[in-house]
Amino acid sequence: MLLTVDDDPSVSRAVARDLRRRYGSEYRVVRADSGPDALDALREIGRRGGRVAVILADYRMPVMNGIDFLEQAMDLFPRARRVLLTAYADTEAAIDAINLVDVDHYLLKPWQPPEEKLYPVIDELIAGWLASPDPAAGETRVVGHHWSSRSYEVRDFLARNQVPYRWFAADEPDGARLLAVAEADPAAIPVVLTPDGRVFTDPDLTELAAAVGLQTTPTAELYDVVIVGAGPAGLGAAVYGASEGLRTMLVERRATGGQAGQSSRIENYLGFPDGISGAQLTDRARRQAVRFGTEIVSAQPVTGLEVTGPTKTLTLGDGSQVQARAVVLATGVAYRQHEATGLAGLVGRGVYYGSAATEAEACAGQHVVVVGGANSAGQAAVFFSRHASRVTLAVRGPDLAASMSSYLIDQIAAIDTIEVRTCTTVVECCGDEHLDSVTLLDANTGESTEVPASHVFVFIGAVPSTEWLPERVVRDPRGFVLTGPDLVHDGRRPAGWALDRDPYVLESSVPGLFVAGDVRAASVKRVASAVGEGALAITLVHEYLARH
Structure with a gap:
C-alpha cells in the first residue's frame, strides 16, 4: 500500500489521484486527513498483515505534524519509505527531518508535473522497498516471551497442527512493533494476530484453533463412527472408515499425530527406507483422511460418553454433544509426570x-x-x-x-x-x-x-487418557482399556454385556465401543501396530453395524 496524509482536503485528493494514476494497478492508495487517523489506519493494516511501501505526510498539520507522525509510523512499519511534503519555507525543517528522524525524502508542493517531480522519487523509493520488503503478509503472527509456558503452548499447538506462523519476542523491536500495531498490553501475552486482522490476547486453544481456520465443532448430529484421538491409530481408523463409506468424524483434543507426531525421525516404519518425521507422516495421514471425507474436529476434548441403546452420545469440551452408531477409542497415552523437585x-x-x-x-x-x-x-x-x-x-x-x-x-x-x-x-x-x-x-x-x-x-512412562469413560468400560489397574478375549473369563462375559456373542477382538465391555492403539491394554507400542489396529477396528465396526 501507499499511504498519504494531509489535513488539506484538496492537497490530499491531488496526491492520492496522482499516485493512483501511476501505481493504482499494483498498489492500494490509502488516504488520511490527520496524523492520528493515519496511525489508526496503519495499525489496522498491520493487524491484517498488509504491507506499506511508501508513506507521504504533510509537514504542517495540526495536532501532530508530519515529522512526529513519520517518527511514530516508523515504529509500526520500519521498512516503509517515508516522504515529507513541505512548502519552500519549510525546506530547512525537511532537511533536519532527513538527518534526525530518518525521513527518506522530501517533496516541495506543488509537485507539478508529477512525471518530473513526483514519480521519479516514488519509483526510486518503491525500488528500495522492494529490495528489502516487509515480512510476507498472510501469516499468523505470535508475540510472546521465550521463557513463557503459555507462549510455548501456543507455538507448539500451531506447529503440531501444521499452521504456518511467525514468532516474535516481545522484548525485541519487531515484537514490540507488533504489540503496538495490535494495541495490546505487553503484560498480557502471548498475543496472536491472524491474517484477517483479528487480535487474540492469551487465547485458549479452542479459540485459537477456530481463529486459524481449524474446525472446532461438528457439522452433524449423528455419525456412523466417531474416532476419539488423532494419533496413528485414530488416523488409520479415519482413513479406512471414510474410504469405506462410513460417515466419519475424528475428534482430537490437541493436535493430530499424538506422540508419534512429535517424533523427529521414524526410521522403522514400513515403506520409508530413509525414515520420515512424525510431523510429515501425520500431515500425509491427515490429508489422506480429509480427502476421503473424514471430518476432523480440533482442540476439543471428549469429556463424557453415554450409551443409550445402540447409540453412543459423546460430550465435547464446550458442552456440545454428538451421537455415533459406533465409537473407536484411540486416545493414546500421555507421558507420566516427572516428580523431580522444581520441575x-x-x-x-x-x-x-x-x-x-x-x-x-x-x-x-x-x-x-x-x-x-x-x-x-x-x-x-x-x-x-x-x-x-x-x-x-x-x-x-x-x-x-x-x-x-x-x-x-x-x-x-x-x-x-x-x-x-x-x-x-x-x-x-x-x-x-x-x-x-x-x-x-x-x-x-x-x-x-x-x-x-x-x-x-x-519421555517417561505412559498414562492412558481414560478418566472420562463411564465405569462400565472395564480397565486394568493402570487405566488401559481391556478388549476382546481379555474380557472373557471362564466363559463369563463382562458384567452388563447383553449380546449373545463374545466381544470382538478390539471391542471393549461396551458393545460398539472399539479400542485401538496405545490406550488398549497389552497393545504393542509401535506406530505400525497402532495404524493396523485402527484399520482393524473399522473392519469390526462394519461387522458390528451390520448386526446391530
Missing part, C-alpha cells in the same frame, strides 16, 4: 514433555538433558544433538536394549556429543525465570551431580 514450575520454561521441536533453535550451543530410555527419547537425543553442544540421555534402567530399537542404539553410540547415563534419574531442576541446571542421581553410586542445562525433555 513442575519450569514446564514450558526449559522443561518439556515430548520432543518440542519448536525449541530446537534455542538449544543451539546448549546442554540438553533427555529423560527416558524408549524410542521416543532416543529419537529426541539424536535430533537435539544436531543443535545442542551436548546431550545427556538419562536412563533409569541399566541399559537401552530393554526398551529401545537396536538401530537407534547404534545411532546414539556413533554420536560423540550424546552421553548415555544409565541407572540415572533427574532429581531436581533449578532456575528462576527458566531452567538453569539439573541434578542427576546415579543409583549405583548414590552420588548426585548438578550440571548446567538449558532444556530438559521428558
Whole structure:
C-alpha cells in the first residue's frame, strides 16, 4: 500500500489521484486527513498483515505534524519509505527531518508535473522497498516471551497442527512493533494476530484453533463412527472408515499425530527406507483422511460418553454433544509426570514433555538433558544433538536394549556429543525465570551431580487418557482399556454385556465401543501396530453395524 496524509482536503485528493494514476494497478492508495487517523489506519493494516511501501505526510498539520507522525509510523512499519511534503519555507525543517528522524525524502508542493517531480522519487523509493520488503503478509503472527509456558503452548499447538506462523519476542523491536500495531498490553501475552486482522490476547486453544481456520465443532448430529484421538491409530481408523463409506468424524483434543507426531525421525516404519518425521507422516495421514471425507474436529476434548441403546452420545469440551452408531477409542497415552523437585514450575520454561521441536533453535550451543530410555527419547537425543553442544540421555534402567530399537542404539553410540547415563534419574531442576541446571542421581553410586542445562525433555512412562469413560468400560489397574478375549473369563462375559456373542477382538465391555492403539491394554507400542489396529477396528465396526 501507499499511504498519504494531509489535513488539506484538496492537497490530499491531488496526491492520492496522482499516485493512483501511476501505481493504482499494483498498489492500494490509502488516504488520511490527520496524523492520528493515519496511525489508526496503519495499525489496522498491520493487524491484517498488509504491507506499506511508501508513506507521504504533510509537514504542517495540526495536532501532530508530519515529522512526529513519520517518527511514530516508523515504529509500526520500519521498512516503509517515508516522504515529507513541505512548502519552500519549510525546506530547512525537511532537511533536519532527513538527518534526525530518518525521513527518506522530501517533496516541495506543488509537485507539478508529477512525471518530473513526483514519480521519479516514488519509483526510486518503491525500488528500495522492494529490495528489502516487509515480512510476507498472510501469516499468523505470535508475540510472546521465550521463557513463557503459555507462549510455548501456543507455538507448539500451531506447529503440531501444521499452521504456518511467525514468532516474535516481545522484548525485541519487531515484537514490540507488533504489540503496538495490535494495541495490546505487553503484560498480557502471548498475543496472536491472524491474517484477517483479528487480535487474540492469551487465547485458549479452542479459540485459537477456530481463529486459524481449524474446525472446532461438528457439522452433524449423528455419525456412523466417531474416532476419539488423532494419533496413528485414530488416523488409520479415519482413513479406512471414510474410504469405506462410513460417515466419519475424528475428534482430537490437541493436535493430530499424538506422540508419534512429535517424533523427529521414524526410521522403522514400513515403506520409508530413509525414515520420515512424525510431523510429515501425520500431515500425509491427515490429508489422506480429509480427502476421503473424514471430518476432523480440533482442540476439543471428549469429556463424557453415554450409551443409550445402540447409540453412543459423546460430550465435547464446550458442552456440545454428538451421537455415533459406533465409537473407536484411540486416545493414546500421555507421558507420566516427572516428580523431580522444581520441575513442575519450569514446564514450558526449559522443561518439556515430548520432543518440542519448536525449541530446537534455542538449544543451539546448549546442554540438553533427555529423560527416558524408549524410542521416543532416543529419537529426541539424536535430533537435539544436531543443535545442542551436548546431550545427556538419562536412563533409569541399566541399559537401552530393554526398551529401545537396536538401530537407534547404534545411532546414539556413533554420536560423540550424546552421553548415555544409565541407572540415572533427574532429581531436581533449578532456575528462576527458566531452567538453569539439573541434578542427576546415579543409583549405583548414590552420588548426585548438578550440571548446567538449558532444556530438559521428558519421555517417561505412559498414562492412558481414560478418566472420562463411564465405569462400565472395564480397565486394568493402570487405566488401559481391556478388549476382546481379555474380557472373557471362564466363559463369563463382562458384567452388563447383553449380546449373545463374545466381544470382538478390539471391542471393549461396551458393545460398539472399539479400542485401538496405545490406550488398549497389552497393545504393542509401535506406530505400525497402532495404524493396523485402527484399520482393524473399522473392519469390526462394519461387522458390528451390520448386526446391530
